[in-house]
Amino acid sequence: MSPKLKVLRRVSGPPPIKGFRPYGEATNHRIADPVNLLYEEYEALRLSDYERLNHHQASVVMGVSRPTFTRIYARALQKIASAFVEGRQISIEGGKIFFDSDWFRCADCSCYFNNPEKDKPVEQCPLCGSQQVSGFEMEKTSGTRPSEVSYDECVCTVCGFEIPHQPGKPCNQEICPQCNGAMRRKKVLEFSHQKKS
Amino acid sequence: MKAAITSTGNTLDSLLDQHFGRCQYFVVYDTDSKSIEFLPNPFKTMEEGAGYSVVQLLVSKGVNKVISGEFGLKVKPILDSHKIQMIIIKDPNKRINGILELLNHY
Ligand SMILES: [Zn+2]
Ligand SMILES: [Zn+2]
Numbered sequence: 651m652s653p654k655l656k657v658l659r660r661v662s663g664p665p666p667i668k669g670f671r672p673y674g675e676a677t678n679h680r681i682a683d684p685v686n687l688l689y690e691e692y693e694a695l696r697l698s699d700y701e702r703l704n705h706h707q708a709s710v711v712m713g714v715s716r717p718t719f720t721r722i723y724a725r726a727l728q729k730i731a732s733a734f735v736e737g738r739q740i741s742i743e744g745g746k747i748f749f750d751s752d753w754f755r756c757a758d759c760s761c762y763f764n765n766p767e768k769d770k771p772v773e774q775c776p777l778c779g780s781q782q783v784s785g786f787e788m789e790k791t792s793g794t795r796p797s798e799v800s801y802d803e804c805v806c807t808v809c810g811f812e813i814p815h816q817p818g819k820p821c822n823q824e825i826c827p828q829c830n831g832a833m834r835r836k837k838v839l840e841f842s843h844q845k846k847s
Numbered sequence: 848m849k850a851a852i853t854s855t856g857n858t859l860d861s862l863l864d865q866h867f868g869r870c871q872y873f874v875v876y877d878t879d880s881k882s883i884e885f886l887p888n889p890f891k892t893m894e895e896g897a898g899y900s901v902v903q904l905l906v907s908k909g910v911n912k913v914i915s916g917e918f919g920l921k922v923k924p925i926l927d928s929h930k931i932q933m934i935i936i937k938d939p940n941k942r943i944n945g946i947l948e949l950l951n952h953y
Contacts, residue, residue: 759949760937760938761914762937763932764927764932765932767930776912776934777936777949778949
């Protein structure tokens with residue numbers, strides 16, 4: 651088989667836990683054989699049933715086509731169902747995903763850095779401590795190479811209308827100028843060569 | 848806080864190594880205790896998966912920041928999934944002692 655191009659799906663952040671363990675009788679012998687929920691399956695479930703987006707909106711957020719989203723989502727449900735019915739653990743790990751973290755630049759020491767703790771705002775440079783930091787867009791197609799070109803856009807989850815992303819301003823605070831729908835960050839998909847799917 | 852800096856050599860005046868996965872040494876710096884450890888990169892000649900192995904090694908050392916000249920497309924999601932912060936210095940003339948000085952604001 652020739653190497654296939656595999657799309658990396660966008661996931662807003664890793665889940666807060668590594669998995670679930672069943673309790674009650676007749677569960678212990680199953681503990682060694684967990685059901686593996688992939689990050690993208692966790693994310694599909696989170697967007698659809700926790701954030702309550704419809705499949706179209708959720709597919710936009712994850713940067714995949716709607717049929718692909720539906721497939722990922724169906725797999726998530728099927729895995730959770732078998733864990734429940736068969737009394738198996740669920741481990742949440744792996745998957746062809748990238749976590750989305752914003753990049754910043756320090757005007758004092760001229761370093762670039764990302765913010766893996768998305769919940770905490772960036773207040774200072776992690777290298778020199780300067781507060782002269784501003785948002786910066788990394789070129790998505792060549793790893794973490796700084797680029798003046800912005801690929802990011804905010805996209806309306808209702809009508810698909812796109813506006814350029816303003817660094818430092820979360821897209822989900824933007825309102826669609828067309829239909830007043832909720833906006834989300836849209837990312838150009840990343841590709842990577844994977845040996846096997 | 849522990850930072851790993853990619854280094855071309857095992858002395859404080861070595862230059863920052865521009866490659867993350869295939870650097871010569873990692874300098875693991877503990878900003879609390881100010882301890883410095885030079886770690887030869889055992890994966891620098893590995894043909895594939897060097898980035899993955901390097902991240903596992905750094906995770907086992909408790910590193911939560913990595914400083915290098917560039918991070919590849921494959922290693923970035925691995926670092927992100929461990930919530931390790933990436934810092935990029937686009938200056939091939941930067942030396943390890945200069946970077947440690949910057950970090951000492953902590
Ligand atoms: Zn700085
Ligand atoms: Zn709209």
